[in-house]
Amino acid sequence: MHIVVPSSSNTFQQSWIASGRILFLIAVSGLGAIGLVVLSALWAGTESDAAALDRQRQLVNGRLREQVDQVAHVIGQFGNGYLTRVYPAAQTTGSSSSLDAVLTAAAGSAISQTAMSAFGYDQAFVVDEKAQLLMLADAPTEKRYRWMKPLFLPLLQDARLKASPAMVSNERTPSSIGNRLASAARPHRALANLMRLEGRPTIVGVVAVNETSQGQPQPMRQFLIVVRFIDGAALDELSRQQGLNGARFARTADADENEVAFQIDATANGEPIGFIVWRPDLPGSRVIGRLMPALSIAALVIAILFSVLLVRLRSSLGELKKSELHARQLALHDVLTGLPNRALFAMRFEDCLVETRNSAERSAVALLDLDRFKAVNDTFGHAAGDELIRMAAERIRAVLRPDDTLARLGGDEFALLLRNIKDDQILPSICEAIVAELGRPFPLLRGEAVARVGGSIGATVVPDAGRNADDIMRYADVALYEAKMGGRGQWRLYSPSMDGGRNARDILKNELREVLAKSTAAFPEVSRSAPTAGRSDFGSLEVYYQTVHRAGQGYPASGAEALVRWRHSQRGLLTPASFIPAAEEGGLIDALGFWVLREACRAACKWPEGTFVAVNVSPAQLRRPNFAEEVFAVLQESGLAPFRLELELTESSLIEDNSEIYSVLKSLRSRGVQISLDDFGTGFSCLSHLVRFDIDRIKIDRSFVSQLGAKANGAAIIGAIVTLSRNLGISTTAEGVETEYQRDFLTALGCTDLQGYFFSKPAPLRELECFGNPESAVALRTIAPGAIA
Incomplete structure (x- = not known):
């Protein structure tokens, strides 16, 4: 019995013939498709011309x-x-x-x-x-x-x-004068x-x-x-x-x-x-005239390509395999940065867990998030945002060891996999180096823009935190949340107490919701969302005031800034840093801000004429379409003149959505409400904001004031801000004045107003006695460097 084995040449010939038939069928199909395309284009052009002419x-x-x-x-x-x-x-x-x-x-x-x-x-x-x-x-x-x-x-x-309209009219008027008016x-x-x-x-x-x-x-x-x-x-x-x-x-x-x-x-x-x-303007004929040469060239090119494809059939198989490998590479890597993507990171993380399951090797997983990245995107555009992502990836990669994995999960989120961290100092040193690198300025758009973003990191150790991949990633996410809530620009290592902290924040949100439901009637949704049964007394909200003093002879009080406090029944007096993040996370910041605004306006009505009250406004409040109407309603209810109310906002508020916020601020200023820019120079300072939003006052951040007498840069920066403000006709308030030297120096530089612990600390309304009696400001003067307002 003989078995006939086809030779390689016969196999190749059969494959060649089969491929030739397939190519012939494809060629016929392609030419037919081109013919249909040409006929369809001619028909569509004719119909388009007829419709355009009829139109x-x-x-x-x-x-x-x-x-x-x-x-x-x-x-x-x-x-x-x-x-x-x-x-x-x-x-x-x-x-x-x-x-x-x-x-x-x-x-x-x-x-x-x-x-x-x-x-x-x-x-x-x-x-x-x-x-x-x-x-x-x-x-x-x-x-x-x-x-x-x-x-x-x-x-x-x-x-x-x-017929005259007067003859056909059935109207009747009681007098001849009425007839004339009706006819006219x-x-x-x-x-x-x-x-x-x-x-x-x-x-x-x-x-x-x-x-x-x-x-x-x-x-x-x-x-x-x-x-x-x-x-x-x-x-x-x-x-x-x-x-x-x-x-x-x-x-x-x-x-x-x-x-x-x-x-x-x-x-x-x-x-x-x-x-x-x-x-006539005949778009169909114009399109056909432009399309026909291209279709003719395409038909010729297709004919040439089919003849070339027959020759390169074998080589195409190898190229196909290469493209398959390249597609696999793209599927596992980020296109923008070239870093591993989420899928490849997950694969390497699973491999790491398998290898460390039965060994003493310790590894670490960290999640990294760029701070204020959205503001860069909104301010300078997506091209600058992409450039920032690439530069940040390069800086992070330069800090890591060769065996470490850096992956981009999406947007401005990155993940780190650090293998073999036997030394306890490896993880802290790497995280601190990354935070330091991301804290340096990023020159963007060929040096036309400079962004300062920073980054926050949440890390957890494997296998200390557990052996389940989902749990480990959740632990790193909890640590990242803690880093952001702690002020950003830092890193946190996960500990089990952080989960308890998250539960504590949820409890704090519920308690604040009940306090607001009791205090704020203008936001019924807060009352509806708060529990109605078994409601407990969690204290009350209070407004403290820190006076602002006119620079010059006697330093009289020109106004005061309203600062919210929460007198908790179990936790004592809480500063905003303790509950404002919970209010923002729980969607309560609008209700809280409205309550502070109303209380401050009511209190300022009893102050001497010529004084003002400053109230901080969050970006969430500015995004409310009826925010201006709410402010006007509070002013009318309290009887406070609009020019005596000063709304303080940060530059990040202006960056987030210029179009919506511009209309709100324009409506407020049209009625006389004053607008001030808080912490000027510490964010994405844009001089166009001062003109576009018609800012009335610039508040110089305390970080610059604290450098007076210690660094020459502080005086130079403050002097430049004061000169700019004077030329634009804008008032300036220096925050954080804590010494007599700072007071005198800022006055000499030309600041119009001063605020800080040197003059007074935040106090309840019943202790605010300096208005109308400039000398009593001395009695309220309390120097407390570094204290939190």
Whole structure:
């Protein structure tokens, strides 16, 4: 028994033949598809041209009808206005005295001149019912009118002009004066027709100009006839409005090959008047003209490609394998940075867990998040955001060891896998180095912009934290949350107490919600979301005030900043740092801010005139579409003058959404509310914010004030800010003044106002006694460097 084994050449030949047949079928299919594409393109182009041409004709027809209706409407209003205001002075009673004739002719001339000069008509005539001129006219005008008169007679005999509106009205008024007013208020009957006049397409309008009210003697009826030719300036205007290329008027349809003619019919009898000829915009033909060369070239290229494909069939198989490997590479790596993506990180993490399960090797997993990345994207654009991501990845990668894994999970989120961390100092040193690198400025857009973002890291140790991948990643996420809540720009190592801290924050949110539900009636959603059964007393909210003092002789108090405190029944007096993050996370910041605003405005009403109260506003409040109306309602309720309220906002608020916040701030400033920019110079400082948002005050951050006497840079920065503010006419308040040297130095630099523990610490309203008595500020002076307001 013999077994025939096909040789490699036979196999290749069979494969070649099979491939040739397949290529032939593909070629036929491709050519057929190209033919269908060409036919479809031709059909679509033809249909598009027909639709475009029909649309242009409809627009021209509609525009002509609109102009006819406009003439009728305008002369109707003109006739009515002239009757009620001008014409009665020259109106006759039908007598044939020479004086009345002269007055009638003069009035007719005035009407004619007014119609032509005020409304731009080409001709205007005042005639009687028999089309006789009732106006002063020169010889050329009379001669021209004689040619037009036979065409005007049918218009004057139109049924719509036969009866006076005063005769057909059923209205009754108790007096003759009422009759006159009612008649004057009714619009005159007017009509307008499209006709050929002097061989030109013309809109002719007719309106009676001497109608009388019911019960009054009817004089000889007089009419105003206006003429507007539409083949001159009117046609040019129509051409510009409707996009008619090279529009012209022709008496016959003598359109060229690339032109179309639109017939104009008379309104009265439908007879053709002439034609508007123009070169139509045919998008279908234009597209086909551009597409056909490309399709021809494509067909030729496809034919060449099929012949080449037959030769390169074998090599294509190898290239296909390479592309498969490349696709696998792309599937496991981030396109922007070239780092491993989430899938590859998960694979390496699983391998790490398997290897460390039965060994003493310790590894670490860390999640990293860039701080204020969204602000960079919104301020400088997505191109700058992508550049920032790439630069951050390069800096992080430079800090890591060769065997460590850095992956990009998406957006500005990164993950670290640190293998073999036997030394307890390896993880802290790497995390601290990464935080330091991300804290350095990032030059973006070829040096045109500089961003300071920073980064936060949450880390956990494997297998100390557990052996389940999901649990370990959750632990790292909890640690990252703690790092961000702690002020950002730092790293945290997971500990089991952090889970308890998260539970404690949830409890704090619920307690704050109940306190707000008890204190704030303007936000009913807070009351509805708070528990109603078994409600406990968790204390109350209070507003403390830190005074602001005018720099200069005596340093009198010019205002105060409102600062919220929570007097908790079990935890004591809580500062904003203890519960503001919980309020933001729980969606309570709007209710809390509204309550502080209302309490501060009520308190400031009792302060001396000329003082102000400053209230901090969160970005979430500014994004509320009705925030300005809420502020105005609080001012009206409390009776506080708008110029005595100062809203403090941070530059990050302006960066997040310029368009929405701009309209809110514009509405507030239009009513006199003052706007101040807090912590100026510490965020994404943009000088355009000072002008665009019309800022009234700049608050110099305490970090610059604390450098006075210690670093020369502090004085230089403050001096530059004060000079800029003075040139823009903006007030400046220096925060964190804690020594007499700082007070005197800031005054010498030109700061308008000062605030800090040197003058007073935040105190309840009952202890705020310095207003109206500048010397009492000395009694309230408390120096507490480093204390938290």
